Amino acid sequence: MLTLFLLELNWKELLMGHEEWSFLLEIILRTSIMFLAIIIGLRILGKRGVKQLSVFELVVIIGLGSAAGDPMFNKDVGIVSSILVFIVIILLYSIITFFIGRNKKFEKMVEGTSICLIRDGEFSIENFKKENLGSDEFFAELRLRGISQLGQVETAIVESSGQISVFYYEEQEVKYGLPIMPESLQDTLKKVNKAGHYSCTFCGHTVFKEEGNAGNCSKCQKDEWMGASNRRRVT
Numbered sequence: 001m002l003t004l005f006l007l008e009l010n011w012k013e014l015l016m017g018h019e020e021w022s023f024l025l026e027i028i029l030r031t032s033i034m035f036l037a038i039i040i041g042l043r044i045l046g047k048r049g050v051k052q053l054s055v056f057e058l059v060v061i062i063g064l065g066s067a068a069g070d071p072m073f074n075k076d077v078g079i080v081s082s083i084l085v086f087i088v089i090i091l092l093y094s095i096i097t098f099f100i101g102r103n104k105k106f107e108k109m110v111e112g113t114s115i116c117l118i119r120d121g122e123f124s125i126e127n128f129k130k131e132n133l134g135s136d137e138f139f140a141e142l143r144l145r146g147i148s149q150l151g152q153v154e155t156a157i158v159e160s161s162g163q164i165s166v167f168y169y170e171e172q173e174v175k176y177g178l179p180i181m182p183e184s185l186q187d188t189l190k191k192v193n194k195a196g197h198y199s200c201t202f203c204g205h206t207v208f209k210e211e212g213n214a215g216n217c218s219k220c221q222k223d224e225w226m227g228a229s230n231r232r233r234v235t
Contacts, residue, residue, distance in 0.1 A: 067082050
């Protein structure tokens with residue numbers, strides 16, 4: 001019975017679905033194009049949502065997942081086609097990994113680079129603009145690390161994986177900085193009623209101001225300020 005079943009089985013349909021063998025060459029081209037398209041698309045979208053995985057690794061997972069999923073429930077997709085997609089992705093992965101290990105410029109192009117977002121307790125404005133990352137989202141990331149104001153942070157870096165690395169000032173070195181607690185971000189002002197340290201709400205630049213018109217920030221030219229905080233970090 002089993003032998004008869006195997007003899008009557010349409011092996012071409014099992015292996016190729018409804019496609020011809022010539023379609024295999026098109027699969028190689030389609031897979032190569034889409035593989036590169038996914039990399040470009042994720043690089044344009046930036047690092048948010050990638051987290052922990054590099055963009056390149058995420059592309060491989062998406063590609064392999066799609067190749068494995070379709071033939072499981074779609075009779076029109078042949079097993080050979082799916083296996084060929086796997087082979088092409090693995091070959092592309094091996095080739096790209098080979099060049100990544102031998103060319104720094106190529107590595108930066110494929111996987112991106114780490115970018116400094118905070119330096120000396122203030123935003124690196126130009127770098128922050130390059131990242132698809134909102135200030136509220138970034139502040140939430142910092143608060144999860146026990147940070148209540150930017151004067152506690154010496155350097156904050158967004159890694160190529162999307163993770164944020166934070167380097168803190170020693171407790172005795174903590175300085176006045178922009179408060180990032182949710183309630184404090186609402187109290188902006190353009191006029192100083194009491195002399196003290198004030199932070200620009202846009203870039204975090206912090207200076208001592210006398211009573212009177214707060215004026216424009218010397219770093220970013222914005223004119224909204226709030227009272228700075230020198231609170232120590234609680235761990």
